Amino acid sequence: xxxxxxxxxxxxxxxxxxxxxxxxxxxxxxxxxxxxxxxxxxxxxxxxxxxxxxxxxxxxxxxxxxxxxxxxxxxxxxxxxxxxxxxxxxxxxxxxxxxxxxxxxxxxxxxxxxxx
Amino acid sequence: xxxxxxxxxxxxxxxxxxxxxxxxxxxxxxxxxxxxxxxxxxxxxxxxxxxxxxxxxxxxxxxxxxxxxxxxxxxxxxxxxxxxxxxxxxxxxxxxxxxxxxxxxxxxxxxxx
Numbered sequence: 001x002x003x004x005x006x007x008x009x010x011x012x013x014x015x016x017x018x019x020x021x022x023x024x025x026x027x028x029x030x031x032x033x034x035x036x037x038x039x040x041x042x043x044x045x046x047x048x049x050x051x052x053x054x055x056x057x058x059x060x061x062x063x064x065x066x067x068x069x070x071x072x073x074x075x076x077x078x079x080x081x082x083x084x085x086x087x088x089x090x091x092x093x094x095x096x097x098x099x100x101x102x103x104x105x106x107x108x109x110x111x112x113x114x115x116x
Numbered sequence: 117x118x119x120x121x122x123x124x125x126x127x128x129x130x131x132x133x134x135x136x137x138x139x140x141x142x143x144x145x146x147x148x149x150x151x152x153x154x155x156x157x158x159x160x161x162x163x164x165x166x167x168x169x170x171x172x173x174x175x176x177x178x179x180x181x182x183x184x185x186x187x188x189x190x191x192x193x194x195x196x197x198x199x200x201x202x203x204x205x206x207x208x209x210x211x212x213x214x215x216x217x218x219x220x221x222x223x224x225x226x227x228x229x
Contacts, residue, residue: 004159031215042120042206042219043160056216091160095215105217107152107160 002026004108006092012114013082021077021111025094032075033105034067035091043091049075082115089113120207122220130228135179135194137223139207142188149190150208150217151181160206166190177201202227 005024013019025032031050035043045059049069057067064082069075079086089112093105123138141147149166164175171183177200181192190207204224208217 033216035217035219040125040221042122042208042221043217045216045218048215059216093160103215104150104162104165106162109157109159 004092004094004106006090006108006111008111009109010112010114012116014116015082015084017082017115019079019082019113021079021090021113023075023077023092023094023108025073025075025092026106027073028096029094029106030072030097031095031103031105032069033093033095034075034077035093037089037091037110039088046077079113082113084115087113087115120209120218120220122205122207122223124223125221126224126226128226128228129197131199132196135192135197135201135225137192137205137207137225139181139190139192139220140188141190141207141209143209143211147209147211149181149183150210151175151179151190151192152206152208152219154204154206154222156203163192163205197225197227199227199229201225 007022033048034046037043047067048056052072064080067077089110091110093107095103095105119142121140151163152160154160163179164173166173166183174180179194204222206222207220210217
């Protein structure tokens with residue numbers, strides 16, 4: 001079946017602009033995660049959804065970052081007033097049920113965001 | 117706080133040689149541990165995971181890892197490297213009370229023909 005998909009694959013924007021990154025999880029997966037991977041680093045947790053609600057948003061760096069998952073499937077990560085430091089690869093992952101311990105997370109290919 | 121340390125950001129081995137990628141964790145509770153591989157322009161793919169059932173875990177593509185509580189380690193090994201193993205490898209830890217993964221900084225594996 002289809003894996004996790006993310007669009008766009010690349011996004012170039014100017015400092016101060018608003019961007020939206022989309023994640024389409026594996027069908028039937030109730031848990032969805034956003035991570036950010038900076039150059040030379042491992043993925044860093046941003047936010048986790050169980051269904052439509054954000055179960056843990058402790059990784060969002062500041063209030064410029066926001067994510068939604070209105071119907072419990074597709075999720076959008078929104079970044080306002082982008083800064084050059086926001087440049088990174090944004091990864092999305094999904095799993096069958098976030099409530100299951102050590103449940104495997106399936107990752108998408110990521111969106112590479114470049115802020116000029 | 118939980119953290120994962122991967123010693124060696126770059127590892128080179130000859131084709132057919134032993135692969136050893138190191139991972140140490142710090143956790144206040146027994147963790148669940150994972151190894152993921154990332155091929156160029158692809159998403160992270162699970163190699164194997166430790167969930168307290170057995171300390172020696174076998175994964176895909178001939179990889180295995182051993183959980184050593186006394187050493188707080190979960191090193192990844194493969195007896196004989198193939199050219200196709202060249203990739204970035206990430207160790208990650210998850211707790212039984214949470215769902216986020218904490219990742220190490222990754223180890224880039226180069227296989228020399």
